[in-house]
Amino acid sequence: MDFEISPEQVSELRRDSHDFVLLDVREPHEISTARIAGSLNIPMGEIPNRLQELDPEQHIVVVCHRGIRSANVAAWLQRQGFEQVQSMSGGIDRWSRVVDPTVPVY
Numbered sequence: 577m578d579f580e581i582s583p584e585q586v587s588e589l590r591r592d593s594h595d596f597v598l599l600d601v602r603e604p605h606e607i608s609t610a611r612i613a614g615s616l617n618i619p620m621g622e623i624p625n626r627l628q629e630l631d632p633e634q635h636i637v638v639v640c641h642r643g644i645r646s647a648n649v650a651a652w653l654q655r656q657g658f659e660q661v662q663s664m665s666g667g668i669d670r671w672s673r674v675v676d677p678t679v680p681v682y
Contacts (some may be wrong), residue, residue: 601640
């Protein structure tokens with residue numbers, strides 16, 4: 577499994593009803609501005625204390641604003657034993673531009 581996954585690939589997973597968690601690690605004020613429907617929001621700083629909310633056996637795609645925080649969280653999750661975790665390249669910013677223009681760019 578590649579470390580990064582494109583927004584287009586995530587869109588295909590959703591379209592094909594692939595079982596995965598879209599983990600949004602942005603802050604609440606960012607979520608109120610733009611969000612991908614069906615995502616689970618756990619801000620980056622809360623991940624260590626809320627790790628039990630995630631299943632290490634499940635495919636997890638981590639998303640943030642532009643892809644930096646999601647890459648950091650995905651790498652950290654891998655070090656915790658999560659083998660099926662990926663970071664969405666370009667974040668919600670790229671999602672808005674190439675997949676769903678109804679999601680606001682900020």
